[in-house]
Amino acid sequence: MPSIITYPWTLIGVQLLIFSLIGFTKPSSLLRHAAVALLVAVCVLVETTVQERIDNRAWKCIATVLAVAIPLTAVANFLVDNVNFAAGGPERQVAQKTSSNRVSTRHSEKENNHKLSRPQSSRFWFAVEQATSRRRIGTPWQIKNVPQFSRRDPSYVPSRSSFLLNTAASLFYCHLIWYLGSTQQLPDYTLVAIEKQPLLSRFREATVEEIIFRIACTTFSFVQFVICIEIFPLVFAFIAVASGLSEPAAWPPSFGSLSELYSLRQFWGVFWHQYLHATFESLSNLAARSLHLPKHTLIDRHGRILISFFMSGILHTISDWGMTVHPQESGAMRFYLIQPLGIMLEDAVQAAYYRLSGKQRQKHVPLWHKIVGFVWLAVFQIWASPVWIYPLIRHVRFGVDLLYPFAIGKGGSG
Template sequence: MVSLLPPFPVIYLIFQKSLIALLVAFSPQGSILRPMILPLLVLYNYHLLPTYVSYIPRSHWIAFVSGEILGELLDYVEKLLLSQWNFETYGPSVATSKAKKADKEEIKRPAPDEQRNRGRGIWKRLKFGAWVTTSNRYIGSPYQARNVPPYSNLNPFFVPTRSAFLLKGSIKFVVCYLVIDVLAQSNQPEKNPIIYAESRVPFFSRLAEVTIEELMIRIFTSIFYWIGSYVVVQGYFTGLALLSVSSRLDRPELWRPIFGPLSEAYTIRGFWSLFWHQFMRKKLTKPARYITYRIFNLPRGDSVDSSFQRLLVRYTELFFVFLISGLLHHTIEIAQGMAWTESGATKFFVMMAVGIMIEDGTQWVFYDLLMGGGVRGQSWAKPLGFLWVLLFFAYATPFWVYPSLRKNTGGIKNEVLPLSVVAKLKAKK
């Protein structure tokens, strides 16, 4: 397989997506081909890792392409092995409770438009496979990911017209591009090895020597990193949406907003499940649940006997969701040329799981034990929650971000955009 496939990552990405689409469309549930092909894909991805730097000139572009390719492995596991998507059932064979309820209520599944008259034609199979392969949130179907934001919180059924969607999307894309440009041009890469030195990553173990200046750098670096991440993801998503809707491949209702309201990010759990994008939810939660319930054989649902078991099950699944995400991001940094021991991605995401456990425990003690549950959701509690999230992210983010910032010493390799408007305006002055 290594010798047959071209090494250029973008070509392999197309191949990998096409393979998933074909298997969804033409292989039945339980097909032996599905588990047999997965090890070959894993091996080829392992072979591909050190070659990204040879074919893609910019580190940020490597992160994008390798993230898409490595994410496809999780997609393969979720769609083909765990959920068992196939054309015969026109959905996953392992249905969610939401989907089962929809079936009982005889709700039409609006996946591809031809569901009602799908027939057995090759074209219909290919279209179904393409829809499954390119869907992360399964919008409009009974299998839709949780917490997908509506276009309007006041009217959840509102969908903009195509022209309004394209106009607003175009403005949003330009704004995102300019914000990314400003953030990139404001960086001073020559100072990065000192500002983000390895010795500055730990915090509590060296609390006595942490200066106010270093603390402020830690806080603001974390803030601007997450602003930059938000804008990059938003810009990428908006660009794809504009291409899909303007070419009439998709309709606006299938491109609902990617981020939820920032007002929900006053807990770490709310940050990840209500505010941040849900592109990864299915491909992370399905493997985590398989590990929790099938490999560790922990009880589920009515078979849970005690509060301790409920907590054990809940946090085991939570831990593996963030561990899998951490390993994915860790591997992306390896593709960018970072040594395995340098990356702090896995540590960061495991910290997020620990942070959620801490805040769950704190809320239980304070709200339920001390205050009798009467102050949950009170307006005065939200500012404290936002402060907690800010401080926890300021503590944890440098474990992941400082190593990559330290390696960013300027040059085309570390440029984000192909064309900088800000740089051209500076050059004219």
């Protein structure tokens, strides 16, 4: 086969094409199942060729994640939720909507807040949305907690010119921060050595320099993660809106407000991007039903959260492999499995607080609750993150593995 056909990005393009067409098959069709199986096969081909065909580890990481995320989402959309053109979306959720007043009300609210003027009956736009809309923006089954353009006015949607100006400014700042980060020399290897990853077991021997580095490294790493995730939607949003293919309402922010950073649950469920929320929710619900977890119980709720983070750990272990971090060295799985344990702990502490104090949960969280919650969130992530971040840093080639090939700073490639 010509080398261009087996190039990872070409194969990912093939995956997106197959993905966009599966929605036109009937849920019971064997063709649908065969197409999903084909996506998995193409994914395997990408994973077996990406190490040889792509040298830049940043792009290698992105390719490995996309190749896995596409068939994973296909399983959730087409085999679990039964998304199809006849139903206009997820058939399972359409059935729930017709049998539940609660869902019907939520449907109306979302239509009022996110209605987009596009031809819902168009096969072309249906196919495009299947391949590009992970948050199902502007549909009755839009995922929850999508960030708003304005916290003060939830109904606000910027004009086309304002949206393009703000998006261009965001792209500039993202590039600037990424460039500044890429031109910094890598830290002393001893600071990110394997033995420096745990903290509690060796807290007494940890130096002030090590603690300061741990705080700075965790903070900057999450900033870099945000930029890496945000940059591509910003580019696509600018092109789509500038060309008139879509409206600003179709491109709400990827991340929530910093004011939401006062608990692990808020961090992952409200602030952090939700591009895989629908996928993980569908698959975790399926797993919970298969395991016969008792519905509407703590075991069910926390079980589904644990399953979602487990899947995220698998996905990020694969992305680490794209960065040439061996799965045995990668701490992605440990990091993501620690998160639900932290959520369970904070849920227990909050429940005990409200029960012992006799107070009721308020819609508007008091400022002191947010301050205490932010400190807890920061301390938890500073403790938990290095097990995942430090191995990545040890494998970065300075001045080589950059998101932007033109943002090369001074320094060697060691």
